[in-house]
Amino acid sequence: MTDAFVTLGVADFPKVIDFYSQFLNQEPQRYVPNVYGEFRFPGGLRLGIFQPKVQHSSEFSNSDRSGMSLCLEVEDLESAIAHLAALGYPPPGEITTASHGREIYAYDPAGNRLILHQSVSSSDKLT
Template identity: 65%
Template sequence: MNFSCNSAFVTLATVDLEKLVLFYSNLLNIKPQHYTLNRYAEFQLPGLRLGIFKPKQMHQPEFENSSSAMSLCLEVSDLENAIAHLTHLGYPPLGETLTASHGKEIYAYDPQGNRLILHQSS
């Protein structure tokens, strides 16, 4: 038996869908490609689909008080501008800009506490 994957995308669960959809709409400066009020939103980014969903009532306990080791890494062309944009949205990055062999990056969190890595290649 062979496993075949046709595509992959990342989804974030939240009980406050509207707040997270508004955050990502403002952060990415795009509207969701698919949107069902109080249920699901999907953003199409270069190389990635980002889905945000509200779990059904019976599944919500699975997502309460959970922290994840996964981070959403967004490559940007101007890190300083991205930092200013996040700060303007009310979610300033924490800590200092780090320099790694692959470029500069900084960490931030969305309103749900999901970790964002903003990265600018060198």
């Protein structure tokens, strides 16, 4: 194996590419219209978004939520929530708190789960 990255197959490719471009404040690093877009994160993680081929579209059109989650570490959870809300995708639930930090679930236009996570600094340990 030489590399690994996360990919999302989506039916509404332009809408999901636009969402991640706005949410991540970056354009895709690699982009083929209506086929593939790729975003890069610090540390080397890549997020590929692709339009499934017609013969595979039924695999990606399930209305149930996927078991896959894209966990994104943020510095300021409230700002990230406000940013998502401004894009028209406010998280439907509440912030939860655990020993490792605070997080909230949100969803992209294709229904893929995002976990926005803010770690606890050593000076702010939760009890």
